[in-house]
Amino acid sequence: xxxxxxLGLVRGLIWQVIGTxxxxxxxxxxxxxxxxxxxxxxxxxxVGALFGALFFLYGVGxxxxxxxxxxxxxxxxxxxxxxxLGRRRYFGASQDHKVIGIQYLTLALILFTVGxxxxxxxxxxxxxxxxxxxxxxxxxxxxxxxxxVMIVGILIGISAFMNYTVPLLIGARDMxxxxxxxxxxxxxxPAGIILLSSLFLGGFDTGWTGYPPLSxxxxxxxxxxxxxxxxxxxxxxxSALNILATVIRLRAKGMTPFRLPIFxxxxxxxxxxxxxxxxxxxxxxxMVMLERLLGMGFFDPVKGGNPVLFEHLFWFYSHPAVxxxxxxxxxxxxxxxxxxxxxxxxxxxxxxxxSLGIALTGFLVWGHHMFASGMAEYLREPFMYSTLLVAxxxxxxxxxxxxxxxxxxxxxxxxxxxxxxxxVVFLLGGLSGxxxxxxxxxxxxxxxxxxxGHFHDTLFGGYVFPxxxxxxxxxxxxxxxxxxxxxxxxxxxxxxxGMLILTLAMMRVGLLGMRRRVADYDPALGxxxxxxxxxxxxxxxxLSILIFFIxxxxxxxxxxxxxxxxxxxxxxxxxxxxxxxVHNYDKPVxxxxxxxxxxxxxxxxxxxxxxx
Amino acid sequence: xxxxxxxxxxxTPPTLRLGFLVFVVLAxxxxxxxxxxxxxxxxxxxxxxxxxxxxxxxxxxxxxYKLFEAEKDENRExxxxxxxxxxxxxxxxxxxxxxxxGGLFISRFNLLGLTRPDVNQLLGVTVxxxxxxxxxxxxxxxxxxxxxxxxxxxxxxxxTITLGxxxxxxxxxxxxxIAPFGPGDGVQGAIFYSMTGFHAFHVxxxxxxxxxxxxxxxxxxxxxxxxxxxxxxxVYWHFIDFVWIxxxxxxxxxxxxxx
Numbered sequence: 086x087x088x089x090x091x092l093g094l095v096r097g098l099i100w101q102v103i104g105t106x107x108x109x110x111x112x113x114x115x116x117x118x119x120x121x122x123x124x125x126x127x128x129x130x131x132v133g134a135l136f137g138a139l140f141f142l143y144g145v146g147x148x149x150x151x152x153x154x155x156x157x158x159x160x161x162x163x164x165x166x167x168x169x170l171g172r173r174r175y176f177g178a179s180q181d182h183k184v185i186g187i188q189y190l191t192l193a194l195i196l197f198t199v200g201x202x203x204x205x206x207x208x209x210x211x212x213x214x215x216x217x218x219x220x221x222x223x224x225x226x227x228x229x230x231x232x233x234v235m236i237v238g239i240l241i242g243i244s245a246f247m248n249y250t251v252p253l254l255i256g257a258r259d260m261x262x263x264x265x266x267x268x269x270x271x272x273x274x275p276a277g278i279i280l281l282s283s284l285f286l287g288g289f290d291t292g293w294t295g296y297p298p299l300s301x302x303x304x305x306x307x308x309x310x311x312x313x314x315x316x317x318x319x320x321x322x323x324s325a326l327n328i329l330a331t332v333i334r335l336r337a338k339g340m341t342p343f344r345l346p347i348f349x350x351x352x353x354x355x356x357x358x359x360x361x362x363x364x365x366x367x368x369x370x371x372m373v374m375l376e377r378l379l380g381m382g383f384f385d386p387v388k389g390g391n392p393v394l395f396e397h398l399f400w401f402y403s404h405p406a407v408x409x410x411x412x413x414x415x416x417x418x419x420x421x422x423x424x425x426x427x428x429x430x431x432x433x434x435x436x437x438x439x440s441l442g443i444a445l446t447g448f449l450v451w452g453h454h455m456f457a458s459g460m461a462e463y464l465r466e467p468f469m470y471s472t473l474l475v476a477x478x479x480x481x482x483x484x485x486x487x488x489x490x491x492x493x494x495x496x497x498x499x500x501x502x503x504x505x506x507x508x509v510v511f512l513l514g515g516l517s518g519x520x521x522x523x524x525x526x527x528x529x530x531x532x533x534x535x536x537x538g539h540f541h542d543t544l545f546g547g548y549v550f551p552x553x554x555x556x557x558x559x560x561x562x563x564x565x566x567x568x569x570x571x572x573x574x575x576x577x578x579x580x581x582x583g584m585l586i587l588t589l590a591m592m593r594v595g596l597l598g599m600r601r602r603v604a605d606y607d608p609a610l611g612x613x614x615x616x617x618x619x620x621x622x623x624x625x626x627x628l629s630i631l632i633f634f635i636x637x638x639x640x641x642x643x644x645x646x647x648x649x650x651x652x653x654x655x656x657x658x659x660x661x662x663x664x665x666x667v668h669n670y671d672k673p674v675x676x677x678x679x680x681x682x683x684x685x686x687x688x689x690x691x692x693x694x695x696x697x
Numbered sequence: 698x699x700x701x702x703x704x705x706x707x708x709t710p711p712t713l714r715l716g717f718l719v720f721v722v723l724a725x726x727x728x729x730x731x732x733x734x735x736x737x738x739x740x741x742x743x744x745x746x747x748x749x750x751x752x753x754x755x756x757x758x759x760x761x762y763k764l765f766e767a768e769k770d771e772n773r774e775x776x777x778x779x780x781x782x783x784x785x786x787x788x789x790x791x792x793x794x795x796x797x798x799g800g801l802f803i804s805r806f807n808l809l810g811l812t813r814p815d816v817n818q819l820l821g822v823t824v825x826x827x828x829x830x831x832x833x834x835x836x837x838x839x840x841x842x843x844x845x846x847x848x849x850x851x852x853x854x855x856x857t858i859t860l861g862x863x864x865x866x867x868x869x870x871x872x873x874x875i876a877p878f879g880p881g882d883g884v885q886g887a888i889f890y891s892m893t894g895f896h897a898f899h900v901x902x903x904x905x906x907x908x909x910x911x912x913x914x915x916x917x918x919x920x921x922x923x924x925x926x927x928x929x930x931x932v933y934w935h936f937i938d939f940v941w942i943x944x945x946x947x948x949x950x951x952x953x954x955x956x
Contacts, residue, residue, distance in 0.1 A: 329789060364796035381891060382881070
């Protein structure tokens, strides 16, 4: 029992409860002192949740070293060897980037499961016209939460990717700021709890975008949504800061910019967006929170406010955010392809620069979400052209992938299947994009299921498939065991067709006139059969994920042991035995060649200091 | 670096004088800015002044150039190498934080255009001066520390914090009370209270940060060679001043009163 209470997570949760109670008491007390009616739910709950999150961070122990510094005590910079703790270290504030990466991965998978379950529930509701078992508010809440829980999950999953692999790929011992790294993970936990608590506090009905004026009138759950996202944005910002500093300062000897593993370039591009633009979604959400709490009329036309301002602030982040989601995924595709076709990556420099190109162009395109918003009309064309411009660097990537595959010695283990699946699906997502970027067609497609289909294709191709590819690929590195190939292939062959049917049917009903974010549809429109197909394929995707979890469970029980260089990769992390030792590399890594010279006899990418 | 180490402890070290010169220029520019606002009120002149002032603070007080003279020392575990990494981290943090203030700044011009909130001009120029003087003393503290003059550093930081608290009293205690509108009164109230509020929150964290640094200074935690805590707190303080250099004209000077 005592062992249980010494877990960081348990202590954190207990402190979160205490903090929430403290915050609620504080607001109620202050209101009583100010001779106002003591109980008002909204400010009390918001302040309570905020204090709950802060107390959680204290309880879990990520603030310990900083509190010691503030107190003038010294702390050791030496990493603590936690291997003696066994699995317990995954439940506390560890500073090892590999532990934190796995923590992020676990949290991301939990959030995906929750968000996916929400989707299944409202997908089932859509099988028949009319309302079956959900009320419209419940439908809206589930639909909105599906969106935002998945997005937060994706952001956390990206941190998982980057945290685990970037220090290994560049030959570093750890991240530049290990304490900050632990902080950025653990703040996502109370943020997730607060976000999900909106389900029990009246829900909200705005979709994940939270546009005012609707979000100003939505139930109390809206505030939990805003607060949860604002807090989790810190996770993403601080994680990006850490990645950038790590890549700039802690690269192995000889690892010049154009000898970086290509995934690291994607991580840099992603982090540039996360570090800067994320603040604006936080700001936009906080402004609505203030409007609700204090009546500040930012977005209230009666008070002279401007609802379109919210959309500008929101999309300034939320469009580049899509590149945050897909860039690491595209980086994984470029990273893994050469391994499985045994050929150099075609046009390395162009691929590296295309990641930066997508990221920087991404800052100039947000207005394409607002063609129908009433934004100044002369802004439409520039945003249209800047958006279409994104196709150029993305095309560079596709060209490089095709040329890399060309005449390669291709093998098809599970990670490669997911890589190829990702390329195909992302191509569909990409090709369905320009009609939305073009003003004339977008005005018709705006707010239809076509957009939903396009978006899901982009994210499945750019994120979900590469995400699973990298899990299958790096699993032996993380655990020393290899995931079962047969189950992995089954996973792929269920998920691939399942989601293709799903998204193509989405685009089809969208063209037939199905509006998005609506709980009901007219049977006379004649697309009920498509809805049935979508729901069934949704369950197919869910089944494939279930198979993945079964695979993980079975592999942990009695998986095939894989300690060596399973995939015949050239990158440094595969040159040492799996699972990775605590301090990563015993001897410093030295880069002696090009990263992707597969098939060039006698060439090496890295060696270890002292070797020849 | 070698030069400054060889300077004797007596007399005014040149860097202290430089800090003072920068302060004088900033003060003159602020006065000119105020006069401009009274007599011409051309927004781009005021914007130009703010950019000029911001550039001076960023270069001389926040010494951004130190980022680019990062330690080439190959020993990753050395203090110098970690110091350069820490500097980079702090700058990334400020860049990120700057986007919040940038968002508020843009919102202000989107919602109010070339009108400004009806606020007390005298108070505005007073709190701005207070923050400017506090920045001078913060710089003095850091430079003193570089020369190993701990007592002078402590004294300068005490002045900095006192002025910081005065600024908070001026904005939160006086301006918020005497303003003819509340946060819920129209869009000017929303903008005014949110911009000053977000900024004041940063001032508050700066004051707390500097207080911790003073406590550790008194305990002898920092030396002429190793005083990252002092440097970080001071640069963060300058960053807060930097933000105010843009917020002050945006809130007080640019535009005309609404009719």
